Amino acid sequence: LSEKLQNVFKNLRSKGRLTEADVKAALREVKMALLEADVNFKVVKGFIKDVQERAIGQDVMNGLNPGQMVIKIVNEELIRLMGSETTEIKLQPGSAITVIMMAGLQGAGKTTTTAKLAGKFKLKGKKPLLVACDVYRPAAIKQLEINGEKQGVEVFSMGNKNKPADIAKAAMEHAAKNGNNIVILDTAGRLHIDEDMMAELQEIKEAVTVHQTILVVDAMTGQDAVNVASSFNDKIGIDGVIVTKLDGDTRGGAALSIKAVTGRPILYVGMGEKLSDLEQFYPDRMASRILGMGDVLSLIEKAGAELDEEKAKKMADKMKKAQFDFEDYLDSMEQMRKMGGLSSIMGMMPGMGNMAGKMPDLDSEESEKKMAQMEAMIFSMTPEERRNPDLLNPSRKHRIAKGAGVDIADVNRMVKQFNESRKMMKKLPGLMGGKGGKRGRF
Numbered sequence: 001l002s003e004k005l006q007n008v009f010k011n012l013r014s015k016g017r018l019t020e021a022d023v024k025a026a027l028r029e030v031k032m033a034l035l036e037a038d039v040n041f042k043v044v045k046g047f048i049k050d051v052q053e054r055a056i057g058q059d060v061m062n063g064l065n066p067g068q069m070v071i072k073i074v075n076e077e078l079i080r081l082m083g084s085e086t087t088e089i090k091l092q093p094g095s096a097i098t099v100i101m102m103a104g105l106q107g108a109g110k111t112t113t114t115a116k117l118a119g120k121f122k123l124k125g126k127k128p129l130l131v132a133c134d135v136y137r138p139a140a141i142k143q144l145e146i147n148g149e150k151q152g153v154e155v156f157s158m159g160n161k162n163k164p165a166d167i168a169k170a171a172m173e174h175a176a177k178n179g180n181n182i183v184i185l186d187t188a189g190r191l192h193i194d195e196d197m198m199a200e201l202q203e204i205k206e207a208v209t210v211h212q213t214i215l216v217v218d219a220m221t222g223q224d225a226v227n228v229a230s231s232f233n234d235k236i237g238i239d240g241v242i243v244t245k246l247d248g249d250t251r252g253g254a255a256l257s258i259k260a261v262t263g264r265p266i267l268y269v270g271m272g273e274k275l276s277d278l279e280q281f282y283p284d285r286m287a288s289r290i291l292g293m294g295d296v297l298s299l300i301e302k303a304g305a306e307l308d309e310e311k312a313k314k315m316a317d318k319m320k321k322a323q324f325d326f327e328d329y330l331d332s333m334e335q336m337r338k339m340g341g342l343s344s345i346m347g348m349m350p351g352m353g354n355m356a357g358k359m360p361d362l363d364s365e366e367s368e369k370k371m372a373q374m375e376a377m378i379f380s381m382t383p384e385e386r387r388n389p390d391l392l393n394p395s396r397k398h399r400i401a402k403g404a405g406v407d408i409a410d411v412n413r414m415v416k417q418f419n420e421s422r423k424m425m426k427k428l429p430g431l432m433g434g435k436g437g438k439r440g441r442f
């Protein structure tokens with residue numbers, strides 16, 4: 001597939017903005033990739049349409065060709081679609097018991113995942129109780145008991161003579177007496193979406209207060225996952241999803257379909273049969289996997305890093321010659337913001353290097369406030385003053401302090417730090433010469 005993509009890229013020669021032809025050509029390949037990854041057809045169609053609208057007319061980033069630019073946009077959209085960050089299972093506050101109900105088709109991995117989750121909660125100092133509500137297969141209770149024992153977590157069961165809703169109720173009493181703060185109900189699945197199964201889950205929900213209903217879906221079921229997820233969401237309502245069996249060779253398009261159709265977040269992914277094989281869900285990793293264009297994506301990332309490196313080198317040159325002025329100061333702050341982290345490049349900035357040691361948390365609100373203050377001061381300078389810091393005499397500093405709403409002492413301090421680091425840079429030739437961090441960033 002990526003060979004095909006390379007060909008598409010070669011044919012796209014236009015520079016500047018993405019044309020309709022650029023976008024359409026690249027999106028044909030993306031569409032194939034998504035369908036190959038088992039993303040639901042309707043979801044693919046909607047997705048392609050959205051991206052097409054967004055992409056046409058966008059600037060092509062330096063260092064990328066139009067096809068790669070489209071892929072960059074596609075990747076960002078995939079990440080956005082799956083929820084831009086990781087989501088935790090929401091627990092009840094304080095010592096209140098959180099009730100989690102596991103739902104899903106037979107064989108999806110509910111019982112296994114129940115025990116996996118219990119292990120995670122235990123590590124966090126919680127005291128989970130696992131409840132055997134699958135009364136149809138005698139082996140199911142045994143399976144939960146064995147897994148619970150492996151995890152060192154208590155399992156509550158009443159055999160198979162009671163209704164699941166009654167078992168859940170009894171389990172709540174047990175948990176209250178026993179000091180459990182999380183109750184996980186392992187329910188029975190069916191081979192297909194089935195009214196009895198939904199009715200049973202509904203009954204459990206009526207019998208006890210369920211705080212989180214978690215749908216467990218097998219990644220290998222591919223496009224079926226959409227029907228499963230939307231049925232469960234319509235009939236009983238779900239709060240989050242766990243996608244299992246991603247250790248197989250499926251690209252995991254199910255994850256995208258599910259999120260697109262239910263709007264519910266994916267919480268964890270199952271990566272194997274062992275009880276430790278449950279991982280946090282990372283939308284960016286999933287997007288890359290679904291797209292299956294790892295080589296193209298790393299190329300795109302590299303282009304982004306090179307762009308930063310170019311800028312960084314220019315700035316480093318200026319620093320070496322002590323030509324670094326307040327305009328550059330502003331630039332570096334802007335770039336820092338784009339990179340999302342202060343600490344990574346803080347030490348490289350004049351003045352900030354000194355502060356870095358004194359500040360306990362570089363990404364803290366306080367240091368952000370300091371940055372904003374500094375920025376305000378620079379904005380209050382005339383362009384001339386920014387380019388030539390030596391101009392700053394007391395009356396100018398006074399004006400700047402007023403403009404930025406700070407004390408003159410603050411202005412003095414900043415200018416002093418700035419001058420000190422300029423001096424230091426002059427003394428240390430070669431300090432700034434090499435490449436920056438491990439990705440050539442600041």
Ligand code: GDP
Pocket residue numbers: 104105106107108109110111112113189216244245246247248269270271272273277
């Ligand atoms: P349930 O019917 O929904 O309770 O599903 P089970 O928990 O019994 O799991 C069905 C099968 O899938 C078992 O053989 C599990 O070991 C297996 N399984 C569950 N999760 C995973 C996973 O993330 N990866 C792999 N490879 N197998 C899994």
Ligand code: MG
Pocket residue numbers: 110111112134140186187
């Ligand atoms: Mg089970």
